[in-house]
Structures are given as structure tokens and as C-alpha cells.
Amino acid sequence: xxRKKITDTSRIIGESFDHYxxxxxxxxxxxxxxxxxxxxxxxxxxxxxxLRLYKDHVNETKSQIITxxxxxxxxxxxxxxxxxxxxxxIDNRLDKELAETFFNSIIRKVYHxxxxxxxxxFVHEGYNSCPIFTNLNLxxxxxxxxxxxxxxxxxxxxxxxxxxxxxxxxxxxFLVNSVRDVILTRYETTEDTxxxxxxxxxxxxxxxxxxxxxxxxxxxxxxxxxxxxxxRGVYVDTMIFxxxxxxxxxxxxxxxxxxEVDIPSQFVAFLNSVITHKQVHELYNAxxxxxxxKTEFYRDFINHLAQSDDQFVVAEGIKxxxxxxxxxxxxxxxxxxxxxxxxxxxTMTRQEVRDKYKMVGLxxxxxxxxxxxxxxxxxxxxxxxxxxxxxxxxxxVNSLLQVNENELILKHVYTERKMIPMNLxxxxxxxxxxKMAVEEYGYAILQLAKANIFPGDxxxxxxxxxxxxxxxxxxxxxxEFLTDMxxxxxxxxxxxxxxxxxxxxxxxxxxxxxPEDFKKWMIGRKDVQDHFLEYHKDLFDPGYWxxxxxxxxxxxxxxxxxxxxEIRFRPDEEA
Numbered sequence: 001x002x003r004k005k006i007t008d009t010s011r012i013i014g015e016s017f018d019h020y021x022x023x024x025x026x027x028x029x030x031x032x033x034x035x036x037x038x039x040x041x042x043x044x045x046x047x048x049x050x051l052r053l054y055k056d057h058v059n060e061t062k063s064q065i066i067t068x069x070x071x072x073x074x075x076x077x078x079x080x081x082x083x084x085x086x087x088x089x090i091d092n093r094l095d096k097e098l099a100e101t102f103f104n105s106i107i108r109k110v111y112h113x114x115x116x117x118x119x120x121x122f123v124h125e126g127y128n129s130c131p132i133f134t135n136l137n138l139x140x141x142x143x144x145x146x147x148x149x150x151x152x153x154x155x156x157x158x159x160x161x162x163x164x165x166x167x168x169x170x171x172x173x174f175l176v177n178s179v180r181d182v183i184l185t186r187y188e189t190t191e192d193t194x195x196x197x198x199x200x201x202x203x204x205x206x207x208x209x210x211x212x213x214x215x216x217x218x219x220x221x222x223x224x225x226x227x228x229x230x231x232r233g234v235y236v237d238t239m240i241f242x243x244x245x246x247x248x249x250x251x252x253x254x255x256x257x258x259x260e261v262d263i264p265s266q267f268v269a270f271l272n273s274v275i276t277h278k279q280v281h282e283l284y285n286a287x288x289x290x291x292x293x294k295t296e297f298y299r300d301f302i303n304h305l306a307q308s309d310d311q312f313v314v315a316e317g318i319k320x321x322x323x324x325x326x327x328x329x330x331x332x333x334x335x336x337x338x339x340x341x342x343x344x345x346x347t348m349t350r351q352e353v354r355d356k357y358k359m360v361g362l363x364x365x366x367x368x369x370x371x372x373x374x375x376x377x378x379x380x381x382x383x384x385x386x387x388x389x390x391x392x393x394x395x396x397v398n399s400l401l402q403v404n405e406n407e408l409i410l411k412h413v414y415t416e417r418k419m420i421p422m423n424l425x426x427x428x429x430x431x432x433x434x435k436m437a438v439e440e441y442g443y444a445i446l447q448l449a450k451a452n453i454f455p456g457d458x459x460x461x462x463x464x465x466x467x468x469x470x471x472x473x474x475x476x477x478x479x480e481f482l483t484d485m486x487x488x489x490x491x492x493x494x495x496x497x498x499x500x501x502x503x504x505x506x507x508x509x510x511x512x513x514x515p516e517d518f519k520k521w522m523i524g525r526k527d528v529q530d531h532f533l534e535y536h537k538d539l540f541d542p543g544y545w546x547x548x549x550x551x552x553x554x555x556x557x558x559x560x561x562x563x564x565x566e567i568r569f570r571p572d573e574e575a
Contacts, residue, residue, distance in 0.1 A: 016061040031203040031258035040557035144193035166235035178239040187217035203258040222274035247277040311386040317421035366560040419464025440471035442536030450558035487545035
């Protein structure tokens with residue numbers, strides 16, 4: 001075996017990963033400048049550019065490797081040896097878990113037909129332990145003997161955004177009062193009371209966030225402080241202590257943060273102590289390392305398979321016209337596959353559906369669209385597939401299936417967080433929960449609209465209800481940009497023939513939308529229907545939709561608050 005070719009291949013992959021991480025860090029460091037200048041279009045463009053960066057580097061490296069290896073590209077023993085060399089090469093890196101994922105991405109691209117293989121890939125972590133790093137560079141420390149006023153003033157000084165503030169003194173007192181009301185009314189400070197705030201600031205859309213924790217009452221009390229840069233300057237918008245709201249900020253329905261990270265594993269460990277409701281793979285996703293988040297998810301999945309014995313079954317809910325959806329009852333994930341043939345009236349192609357999912361991946365999800373991971377050559381033990389599911393898969397996605405002795409191989413599949421389909425939720429929930437759900441449903445549609453997304457098929461079966469009773473859209477095959485749609489009032493008939501016409505007597509373009517028709521089908525549950533129609537009457541007004549469209553076309557970024565408006569310090573202050 002050509003030893004030089006092995007070391008050269010390992011070096012090419014390592015250098016490409018190093019370049020990717022350097023460019024990634026350079027892009028991330030631009031976020032504070034966009035926030036300072038209120039360049040929201042620039043911030044969004046930067047976010048999309050950074051999302052494409054990983055794939056661009058993988059494709060470029062793939063071309064280099066194929067040219068370099070030629071006939072060795074599919075040699076099992078060659079790649080087994082290369083993995084060992086690469087493992088030694090990255091051993092001293094502070095981000096070696098990400099480097100392993102990058103290696104996996106490269107080999108899956110260049111080694112045709114390769115399944116997930118422990119001998120050739122880092123299916124599990126390639127190391128048994130991690131060095132313990134000092135936290136001195138991770139967060140700023142504020143001792144309790146300073147007193148609350150000095151601590152808050154120091155935090156505001158340490159995290160200055162270098163631009164005009166609305167009223168910094170008022171912000172300080174808002175924060176002081178919040179700490180007094182939420183923490184000091186319940187706990188007394190002691191000698192071990194201390195406050196820690198991550199040095200890195202989290203940027204997303206129009207907001208910047210500080211993440212910290214206070215040691216009090218024998219435990220850590222986490223908090224998040226959001227800042228906005230509005231027309232009148234920078235201001236603290238609120239202080240968040242509620243763990244559910246904090247978890248939602250890092251939700252699978254949110255876009256990834258722009259945040260500087262030196263040691264990813266250390267950073268995630270700190271976040272895991274603050275955002276306790278999130279799994280490790282979700283936190284890697286949230287800070288922008290979504291490809292490694294995918295790796296961590298897969299590791300969690302195979303560990304769960306080893307510790308469970310239930311079978312995969314068809315997911316509950318109305319069967320989709322475009323996707324076949326199944327799940328493992330003991331696992332909080334659904335698996336979605338694009339059908340071989342679509343039921344009428346669907347006319348798109350499989351590639352068009354994949355393009356819609358890519359569109360969602362690059363867009364701001366504003367807490368209302370589920371993030372997905374895309375897999376190829378995904379293996380599931382055959383004995384874990386329920387016979388009724390196998391029949392359904394054979395009937396709907398047979399071209400994407402391959403069966404060997406003891407495994408079912410899915411050639412292409414998406415994974416997504418499991419939710420209760422809203423139509424089923426409304427059938428079973430209480431009146432009060434139904435009222436909340438239909439309010440959430442309307443907010444989901446309107447918040448997506450403000451982010452320039454028109455969902456298309458807005459039937460309740462295409463929305464899910466999360467464990468926190470939040471409504472999320474998850475059917476992407478008909479989504480369009482809001483700015484591409486034309487919102488109209490239906491013309492009024494002027495004669496007998498028009499009144500009794502069996503079909504519309506007026507011209508309708510493909511992108512025409514008549515919001516007044518939404519009333520006919522949006523909510524079928526009778527006891528909450530009137531409440532919904534009144535609560536979200538803007539949904540049925542073409543003028544409202546057209547107004548949103550005009551705002552977006554002017555370049556305005558309409559901020560979607562990821563926390564209740566009621567907890568804002570200045571509820572009427574413009575973002």
C-alpha cells in the first residue's frame with residue numbers, strides 16, 4: 001500500500017477542514033459589526049453564506065481526493081489506514097470531534113456506495129477521553145461581594161456594543177429589579193454565590209444574547225439577556241429565567257446562532273448546564289455546527305436502538321400525498337421519505353421537494369418550521385421494522401429501499417423532531433388547550449409570513465404541536481416566498497351568470513391567493529372556530545398580507561420575538 005498516498009490524503013482532508021474552520025470563524029466575527037450597523041440584510045446574507053460553507057469545502061475536497069487517488073478511491077484497506085493516520089493527525093486539535101465529522105463527510109462523498117462503517121469512519125468518537133480545559137477564557141466572573149448594582153453595571157460595561165444606547169441606566173435598573181424579583185426573593189447569597197457570563201455573544205437576526213448563570217441556593221440559576229438595536233439605539237429587551245423559554249431560544253425550530261467558539265466541546269458543556277432541556281446534538285446545531293450535530297444525533301440514535309426493542313411503525317396522522325412518514329415509538333423523532341409517485345393534485349418532482357427542504361434549511365425558521373437532518377444510505381435492522389410499515393414502504397418508496405440479509409437500507413431520508421399532528425391534537429384536547437392551539441396556529445402562519453414564507457397548504461394536518469404546546473409547520477412541499485404571491489379580494493359577481501357559475505368566472509394566476517377563502521377550511525373544531533376567526537381576523541384580509549409583502553420588498557426585516565411579548569421591559573419599543 002502506498003504510504004505516501006495515505007499521508008497525503010489525510011493531509012488534504014486536514015488542511016481543508018482547517019481552512020473551513022478558519023473561514024467559518026472569520027464569517028462569525030463579522031456578526032457584531034452587522035449588529036452595530038443595523039445591517040440586517042447583511043446579517044441574513046452572512047448566515048446563508050456560512051451555512052453553505054461546509055458543503056462547498058466538502059465538494060472541493062472531494063474533487064481533490066478523487067484526482068489524487070484515482071483507482072484507490074474505493075479501496076477499503078486504503079481508507080482504513082487513512083483513518084488511523086488522520087486520527088493521529090487531529091489528536092491535539094481543540095475541535096477534533098468536528099474534524100472527525102468532516103472526515104466522515106469526505107469519505108461518504110468519495111467512496112461510492114459506502115454504508116456507515118465503523119472501520120472506515122468515526123461512527124463513535126475516536127477517543128476515550130477529552131482533556132480538561134480551563135474555563136478562564138470561557139466566561140467572565142462576577143463575585144457576589146461586589147453587590148448587585150456593581151455586578152450588573154460591570155456586565156453592561158464588559159458587553160458594550162460600541163454604538164448608541166437608548167438608555168443604559170434604565171437597562172441597568174431593569175436588570176437589577178429582575179434579579180431581585182426572581183432570584184433574591186427566593187434565595188440568599190452566600191460565600192459561594194458567583195455569576196458567570198459567557199464571553200461570546202450570541203447573534204441572530206436583530207438580536208444579541210448574553211448567556212450566563214448564578215450560583216445561589218446550592219445550585220446554578222441560568223439566565224439569558226437579549227439586546228436589540230432599534231431605531232433609538234441599543235437596549236436590553238428583557239431578562240429570561242424561565243428554562244422553557246431559554247430552551248425555545250435554542251429550539252430545533254430556530255436558525256443557528258452566530259457565536260464565536262474556541263473549544264466546541266467545552267462551550268457545549270457550559271450550555272448544557274444552562275439549557276438543561278436540550279440534548280448535545282441540539283446544542284451543536286444551535287451554535288452553528290449542525291453537521292456535527294447530525295453526527296451526535298446519529299450516535300444517540302444507534303445507542304437508543306441498542307437499548308430498546310420496539311419496532312418502527314407508520315407515524316400517526318393523515319397520510320401525506322408527498323411524504324411517507326414513520327417513527328420508532330420510543331424515540332422522539334420521525335423519519336420522512338419522498339414518495340415514488342405523488343397523489344393528485346400534487347404535480348412536483350422529487351427534486352423539487354428536496355429543493356424546498358434546502359430552502360427551509362437556508363431560511364430563517366423564526367421558531368415555526370422544524371429543522372431536519374438529511375441522510376443517505378441509512379441502515380435500520382430488519383427485525384425492527386413492523387410488517388405493516390414494510391408494506392407501506394414497499395408501496396410508496398420502493399425505489400429508495402435496499403434490503404440485505406438483516407438490514408433495511410434507506411437511500412434517502414429526512415429526520416425531524418416528533419410532534420403531535422395538530423388535527424389529531426384538536427380532536428382530543430380540552431377546550432382551553434384548543435383555544436391556545438388555534439391562537440398558536442395563527443401566530444405560526446403570520447410569523448412565517450413576516451419572514452417571507454408562505455406555507456401554501458395550511459391545513460392543520462401540516463402543523464405539529466410540540467411538548468411546550470407550540471405550533472410548528474412541517475410540510476414544505478408547497479412553500480413559496482411571500483413576495484412571489486399575489487394576495488387578492490375575490491371579485492364580486494355582477495350578473496346572474498357570474499353568481500351561479502359552476503367555476504370561477506375570473507382569471508386566477510398560479511400565484512394568486514384569496515385569503516377570505518381561508519375561513520372555509522382552516523379550523524374545523526366548532527367550539528373554537530369563532531374564537532379563531534375573530535382572534536386572527538388579519539389572516540383573512542388581503543390588504544394585511546399585501547402590506548407584509550410590501551414591507552419585505554422594501555428590505556425591512558420584521559423581528560420575530562422568541563419569547564412572550566409580555567416579558568419585554570419596553571413592550572412598545574420598536575425592534
